Each structure stands twice: as C-alpha cells, then as structure tokens.
Amino acid sequence: MRVYRPQSGRLVQREEPTPEPRRGEVLVRVRAVSLNYRDLLILNGDHFATGSGGLIPVSDAAGEVVAVGEGVTRFAGGDRVINVFHPDWIAGRMPDTAMGYGNGRDGWLAEYRAVPEHALVALADSLTFEQGATLPCAAxxxxxxxxxxxxxxxxxxxxxxxxxxxxxxxxxxxxxxxxxxxxxxxxxxxxxxxxxxxxxxxxxxxxxxxxxxxxxxxxxxxxxxxxxxxxxxxxxxxxxxxxxxxxxxxxxxxxxxxxxxxxxxxxxxxxxxxIWVGSREDTEDLLRWLAVWPIEPVIDSVHSFEDAGAAFRRFESQENFGKVVITTA
CATH class of the missing domain: 3.40.50.720 (NAD(P)-binding Rossmann-like Domain)
Incomplete structure (x- = not known):
C-alpha cells in the first residue's frame, strides 16, 4: 500500500505492507483525509511529539471497513466510518496517556490503517467521505x-x-x-x-x-x-x-x-x-446532531493522494476558505 512519511521536513511516499487487523482491530480502507493546523506544525517539527520520528501524518480520515479481526462486534465489512481524534478517549475525562495521530502514533495519510474498533464511529450515508474526513478534529x-x-x-x-x-x-x-x-x-x-x-x-x-x-x-x-x-x-x-x-x-x-x-x-x-477536541462520545453526539440538523462542511479543495504535497502547500498558504481534503480514491 502507499503511505506518506515525513523526511527532512517534506512528505515522502513509500510502499509498505498492508496491515492485517489483529484481535479487536478493524482494517479501514482510507477514502479521504483532511488537514489541520497541527499537521503543518508536526511536519515542520514545531509541535510536541510523544512517538518516534517519521510517523505517518494527519489526524482526520473517513473510509470503509474492509476486514475485521477476531472479537470485533462494533463494525463489519462495508461499514462507512470516521476515526476518533483521540483513539483511546471514550468518554468522561481525557486519559493522561492519550496519544495523538501523527505525533504519538501513525496517522491516516495511507491507503489502509488497522486500528482498534473503539477508535472509530459510524459515518452517516448522508455525508460523503470527503465531508466525513473534515469532522474528527475541527468539527x-x-x-x-x-x-x-x-x-x-x-x-x-x-x-x-x-x-x-x-x-x-x-x-x-x-x-x-x-x-x-x-x-x-x-x-x-x-x-x-x-x-x-x-x-x-x-x-x-x-x-x-x-x-x-x-x-x-x-x-x-x-x-x-x-x-x-x-x-x-x-x-x-x-x-x-x-x-x-x-x-x-x-x-x-x-x-x-x-x-x-x-x-x-x-x-x-x-x-x-x-478544549482538547473531544472524546468518542462527543464525536457520536455531534453525528447524532448532524442527522437531525444537518450542516454542510465547507471544503476548499480536494487533492489526489499523489498530490498530497500540493494539498499541504495549499493549506499552508492560508488562502483557503474551508477544509483542504486529500482523497485516496
């Protein structure tokens, strides 16, 4: 599969094995990701990091489940999902051990990601993958x-x-x-x-x-x-x-x-x-709200996976009005 990893302050595309979902994990085919200010900070080395260098960047994604590991009950193949910004924060107070995507663990700028089932929520059919990818952090x-x-x-x-x-x-x-x-x-x-x-x-x-x-x-x-x-x-x-x-x-x-x-x-x-973004419960509450009072996420531009560098440059220019999205389709 194709992934991006940072190298000397720039994105480098690499080929890596497609992960296999372990017990309790879900394999997601990433269909779209969106960029946030923190993604630029991490790429430029201007954001605190708790993981090793060279982590896959980007915290927000939408995709579809293509395989599930043993014991998974929340999702099945074909389900449309978005990730939770803090994958281990379910509800209540944010745990002290929380690690973010891109600066504590691999993020979502890849064709496939295997993550725990508790780190995902269902994406309504009324939202496209591009729209769904704008939700986990900013919304x-x-x-x-x-x-x-x-x-x-x-x-x-x-x-x-x-x-x-x-x-x-x-x-x-x-x-x-x-x-x-x-x-x-x-x-x-x-x-x-x-x-x-x-x-x-x-x-x-x-x-x-x-x-x-x-x-x-x-x-x-x-x-x-x-x-x-x-x-x-x-x-x-x-x-x-x-x-x-x-x-x-x-x-x-x-x-x-x-x-x-x-x-x-x-x-x-x-x-x-x-504000620490929010928990999985907060994310689910937002999606329930949007099902009743829908709003349309503002998307500035959509870039291909091969053109991820241009997406980052567009976002960094501050000329955009709305979210910059990268699609892997």
Missing part, C-alpha cells in the same frame, strides 16, 4: 467549544479556519447570534453566507474586542471560540465584557501577542476552558 472541537450555548446567546468566532467555520454553522443551528472576525471583504461575505450576523475586519479594526461590545450594545460575547491564543486573547477578554462569558481556548494560531493583564482577566469575569 468536534467546535462542537465541544459550544457546549451549553443556548438560543439568543452571542457567540464570537475568530478567523476562517476549520474550527471557526464549523463553530459559525453549529452556533447558528443552536439559535445563537454569531459575531465573526476576518481579514478581508471576500471572506466576510462568505461568513455572512454561512450565517454570521456581524463580521468585523480585524485588520481594519485592530481593537476588534471593543467592536464586539459595540455591535452587541455593550453586552459582549457569551461564548468565545478562541483559536488565536497569544495573538488574540487580550482582545477576546475585551469582547467578553463583564458578564461572565466563557472563553473556549482552542489553539494558538497567533504565536505571539501582548501579555495578559491579571486585572483585565479578573474584571472580565470570564471562565477559560481548555
């Missing part, structure tokens, strides 16, 4: 970030990465008012099409936290899906106002920024909750 992260959001709440999303785009759509489906930030008029128009009620250009308005307050009559956001980290957190605190908002701390796309003033954090009354 589940958005889903858990919005836990507890009620109709009428104000949700703030930052930028147009995968998590933020899913958060816009899921928040609207929950009946929330969405305020989004972006960097261009073209992306603002697309965010409006997805359902954003207010879009703020953070380039034209560097003090966008105050703009969020102004656009909500001084109320601020009830929930902030904070993907920027050091580069955006101070403005997120401003956008939170003083009414005990929750900041769902997702990532650190902005690698530097002003230090956080303790008194600003104290006065905001904000609760900060670190």
């Amino acid at each position: 589940v992260t958005a889903w858990t970030s919005l836990d507890g959001v009620r109709p009428g709440d104000v949700v703030l999303t930052l930028g147009t990465g995968g998590v933020s785009l899913f958060a816009v759509q899921l928040a609207k489906a929950r009946g929330a008012r969405v305020v989004a930030t972006t960097s261009s008029a073209a992306k603002a128009a697309k965010l409006t099409e997805l359902g954003a009620d207010t879009v703020i250009d953070y380039v034209a308005t560097p003090e966008w936290g105050k703009a969020v307050l102004d656009s909500t009559g001084g109320r601020g956001a009830d929930r902030i899906v904070e993907v920027g980290g050091p580069g955006t957190f101070t403005q997120s605190l401003v956008a939170a106002g003083t009414h005990h908002a929750e900041i769902a701390l997702v990532g650190f796309v902005g690698r530097s920024g002003p230090p956080v003033d303790f008194m600003d954090l104290f006065r905001s009354g904000a609760t900060v909750r670190k």
Whole structure:
C-alpha cells in the first residue's frame, strides 16, 4: 500500500505492507483525509511529539471497513466510518496517556490503517467521505467549544479556519447570534453566507474586542471560540465584557501577542476552558446532531493522494476558505 512519511521536513511516499487487523482491530480502507493546523506544525517539527520520528501524518480520515479481526462486534465489512481524534478517549475525562495521530502514533495519510474498533464511529450515508474526513478534529472541537450555548446567546468566532467555520454553522443551528472576525471583504461575505450576523475586519479594526461590545450594545460575547491564543486573547477578554462569558481556548494560531493583564482577566469575569477536541462520545453526539440538523462542511479543495504535497502547500498558504481534503480514491 502507499503511505506518506515525513523526511527532512517534506512528505515522502513509500510502499509498505498492508496491515492485517489483529484481535479487536478493524482494517479501514482510507477514502479521504483532511488537514489541520497541527499537521503543518508536526511536519515542520514545531509541535510536541510523544512517538518516534517519521510517523505517518494527519489526524482526520473517513473510509470503509474492509476486514475485521477476531472479537470485533462494533463494525463489519462495508461499514462507512470516521476515526476518533483521540483513539483511546471514550468518554468522561481525557486519559493522561492519550496519544495523538501523527505525533504519538501513525496517522491516516495511507491507503489502509488497522486500528482498534473503539477508535472509530459510524459515518452517516448522508455525508460523503470527503465531508466525513473534515469532522474528527475541527468539527468536534467546535462542537465541544459550544457546549451549553443556548438560543439568543452571542457567540464570537475568530478567523476562517476549520474550527471557526464549523463553530459559525453549529452556533447558528443552536439559535445563537454569531459575531465573526476576518481579514478581508471576500471572506466576510462568505461568513455572512454561512450565517454570521456581524463580521468585523480585524485588520481594519485592530481593537476588534471593543467592536464586539459595540455591535452587541455593550453586552459582549457569551461564548468565545478562541483559536488565536497569544495573538488574540487580550482582545477576546475585551469582547467578553463583564458578564461572565466563557472563553473556549482552542489553539494558538497567533504565536505571539501582548501579555495578559491579571486585572483585565479578573474584571472580565470570564471562565477559560481548555478544549482538547473531544472524546468518542462527543464525536457520536455531534453525528447524532448532524442527522437531525444537518450542516454542510465547507471544503476548499480536494487533492489526489499523489498530490498530497500540493494539498499541504495549499493549506499552508492560508488562502483557503474551508477544509483542504486529500482523497485516496
């Protein structure tokens, strides 16, 4: 089978034996994978790693079961599946021993993968493999970030990465008012099409936290899906106002920024909750939600397996709007 492994900061395609499913394992024919920011960080050596070097990259995939090992009861040949981002986190608190795909164990940029049956969930027939591959990281992260959001709440999303785009759509489906930030008029128009009620250009308005307050009559956001980290957190605190908002701390796309003033954090009354994507139970909850209130994942481009390098370059250019997908079909 064909696989990709990193070598000196670039992807190298190799031929390796197709794995055989062991007891409790399922052999999946990978049909599509999607890229996330962490995949770039791992490839560039800029993300913590707990496994050996040269691991197969990419954390998100969709495919079909082609064989099962002894004792498997959850799946059978022909079933359509997606992976769980944290393969050993079933429910409850994330285990301390959790290892991620691509930086702790082999990921999904391969034609076949044998994984434990508990590391997969069923993919609805209403979603294509390409759409399904966008869900394990970005969609589940958005889903858990919005836990507890009620109709009428104000949700703030930052930028147009995968998590933020899913958060816009899921928040609207929950009946929330969405305020989004972006960097261009073209992306603002697309965010409006997805359902954003207010879009703020953070380039034209560097003090966008105050703009969020102004656009909500001084109320601020009830929930902030904070993907920027050091580069955006101070403005997120401003956008939170003083009414005990929750900041769902997702990532650190902005690698530097002003230090956080303790008194600003104290006065905001904000609760900060670190998001670790989610468990298998969270993933299954999301898929049940999508069966009733479907949304269409935003896909920027689909690349062939042979053109995986171009997919990574497209994603790294930050010109994409939506998920970059690689298909093995």
